[in-house]
Amino acid sequence: MRVVMVGGGAIGLLSARLLAAAGVEVCLLDQGAVGGESSWAGGGIVSPLYPWRYSPAVTALAHWSQDFYPQLGAQLLADTGIDPEVYVTGLYWLDQEQAAPLAWAAREQRPMRAVPVEAVYRAVPALAKGFSQALHMPDVANVRNPRLVKALRAALTQMPNVTVHEQCAVSGFIREGERICGVHTSAGEMRGDRVVVAAGAWSGELLRSLGIELPVEPVKGQMILYKCAEDFLSSIVLANGRYAIPRRDGHILIGSTLEHVGFDKTPTEEALASLKASAVGLLPALADADVVGHWAGLRPGSPKGLPFIGPVPGHAGLWLNCGHFRNGLVLAPASCQLLTDLLLANEPIIDPAPYAPEGRLG
Incomplete structure (x- = not known):
């Protein structure tokens, strides 16, 4: 089998790696x-920000992926020498309503608990004063997403049955009868037995050329980055919808905005001021630190954040693995394994029905 994978973010890269490992030829x-859009721009928390707000279908992908990430990081480091830095720090939710999260954690058997706020201040002395309650999950990790996509790219270069074409825009699909058998690109036709849109x-823009209305749209998010001492922040902290993520080397990411402005990725002064205010509201010492990075990316917004994974009805050969909204990095390992299972007619890791495009497209 030959698969044309449209999209080289974390979802496309990991899907390509899994398919190629199973003997499939991948273009x-x-x-x-590759990896230069949302996958590079995100924060890399290996958890939905508010996991109890999502459907069981999103939760199933998230839990499988969270459990797999340490193994994925170790595999990529061994294969490529590039460490994606899957860094287990835990996560504190500050002044968060507690009943629904704790009920969710009990039901899903995840290790979340309410902790005395004094314990939070002992663990995170840089935290701003004034918070009154906290929830904690000790096993939440973050992945250094630019290094993750770099490692995945390097892994693909070692696989003889993978070809990667960058700066290669897709303008439409090659259709023979009811079957999709390739794509038109700026470098010419690329044909395959299956075409996966990732x-x-x-x-959504790509599928519109086939008359398919896929409810996936760009949702802009802006982030800022500080550089602090390596021991400045020991855990991810989240309050009022904004978060601070520590990297191992002392970089601190603050995010993020949520903007419906089409495909505009321009960083704005308004967002910079808002993110700085959130940073200082969480970690007052950042008032004296310099912002060393400010950028924007485009999330693939979708209804209820539920991705589309599987074949497109009425278009034989066309498959989807897209629409992960705010959780592409979180859900990538499970989403890509599920796609691989379905494409190769293997037993799927989880029930694929909730993610099927059938019945969800216009």
Whole structure:
């Protein structure tokens, strides 16, 4: 089998790696540099920000992926020498209503508990004063997403049955009868037995050329980055919808905005001021630190954050793995394994029905 993978973010890269490991020939295409869009721009928390607010279908993907991430990081380091830095720090939710989260954790058997706020201040002395209650999950990790996509790219270069075409924009699909058998690109036709659309926020635009209304749209998010001492922040902290994520080397990410402005990725002064205020509201010492990075990315927004994984009805050969909204990095390992299982007619890791495009497209 030959698969054309449209999109080289974390979803496309990991899907390509799993399919190629199973012996499939993969041609991966990206309109820019692989991993250069949402996968590079995100924060890399290996958990939904508010996991109790999501459907059981999103939760199933998240839990499988969370449990798999340490193994994935170790595999990529061994294979490529590039460490994605799957860094287990835990996560504190501050001044968060507690009944629903704790009920969710008990039902899902996840290790969340209410902790005295004094214990939080002992663990995170840089935290701003004034918080009154906290929830804690000790096993939440973050992954250094730019290094994750770099490692996945390097892993693919070692696989003889994978070709990667960057700066290769897809303009439409090759259709023979009812079957999709390839794509038209800026570098010519690329044909395959299956075409997988994993193009993130651009997936809906691509499918519109076939008359398919895929409810995936760009949702802009802006982030800022500080550089602090390595021991400045020991855990992810989240309050009022904003979070601080520590990297091992002392970089601190603050995010993020949620903006419906189409495909505009321009960082704005308004967002910079808002994110700085959130940073200082969480960690007052950041008032004296310099912002060393400020950027924007486009999330692939979808109804209820539920991705589309599986074949497109009425278009034989066309498959989707897209629409992960705010949780692409969180859900990637499970989403890509599920796609691989379905494409190769293997027993799927989880029930694929909730993610099926059938009945969810216009």
